[in-house]
Amino acid sequence: MMVKQINRLAGNYATQPSRMVSGGIRYAQIVPQAAVNIPKPSIIKIEKEFPFDSEIYAPSTGSYARMKKLDYSSFKLASTYLFLAHNYSQLAYKPTTFTEPVEDVQRQWAGYSASYASQYFPFLRNSNVAKSIAKICPEVATESLAERFEELKEKWQKETSFHSSLGEKFTNDSYISIIGMGVFALPFILNDLVENPAHWFYALEKIVGRDMAEGAKNYAEARLKWLSWGREHDIV
């Protein structure tokens, strides 16, 4: 089912038949060249010039997309496919080159991830994200994403826990990658927030698109507000 979804959504993007890899988990494989086949801006309505060069890399296949001042539509499309490739094919994408403020990139990534995922996958609009993902693809939902989240989280904490600067904490590569997981990261972040205090508010705001703890003057208050929101939506 997952492979069919990708094929349907990818449209012209060629995909190979599913294959078996270690552990018996089924993956779809995005052909590297297809993943960089970004539609020409001429056939897409140009909304706004994308103001900087960026590069997205999937080391497991060697595929990457390099976007040089594309328009927003192209960027959104490319982001969507790479987002799907990451979450449904286990290609570990990683934004690698930013020549403009990282914060802007984070916002774009998080926003596109969330909006496109919910647009293409209606189940993401339902209340319980984690259970819905698990229902459709239990391997991806429960193991791979969880492992990836834990790996990124530990790396982020190791690299930034000695900093007081929120700039250092929030622009760390691993933190950006967690934001890049989009809505799929929400259950992991919120459940982590239950167990461990950490600076998740920025990632949550970028993924959800709103600051649910707006006005909270201290950590404890914001944590309670985000957890309440998570419980209201059955994510925690």
Added chain:
Amino acid sequence: MTLFRRPKRDCNWLLADKENYGNITPGNFICASDSTEFSDIKYNCIAWAVGKNDEFWWPRKLGGYFWPEGLLSEPLNRETVENFIKAFESEGFQKCDGPEFEEGFEKIALYVNHLEVPKHAARSLPNGNWTSKMGDGEDITHGTLEAIEGRGCGKAKYFLKRNNPECKKAIHPKT
């Protein structure tokens, strides 16, 4: 689920992190507070510099973090010295020339990186030593500002002071 905890009163991580804290030695600082899971994160060095341990001060408009009303929220890693100085001024500090002990005053040292972006702040203690909250970790007491300079905190470059009658005599027991 893995818990990210450090043992209480364990500042060994500072000594081990030569990349970011190259100047720290066992003889130039002491651990000054417990590192518990929750208290680590509810305040930071900027709040600690103005004497608060229940707020996390940073110029960011985001629930959970505090910045004095009326002051700018700034882009990440493009925070400005001017904004931090205004924040300290809101707590009664005024700019001064240097970190030298002055009777009747407590001082703040603002650390910046090579791009002049604020990274850390330390506050003088009545005995002339300095106190710092180290990231998510412990509060430490250090005899000199240079002790924590480096890649992690940057360099102490800007100084402020405010009246504090308790600051009467420089002792510097750890220098």
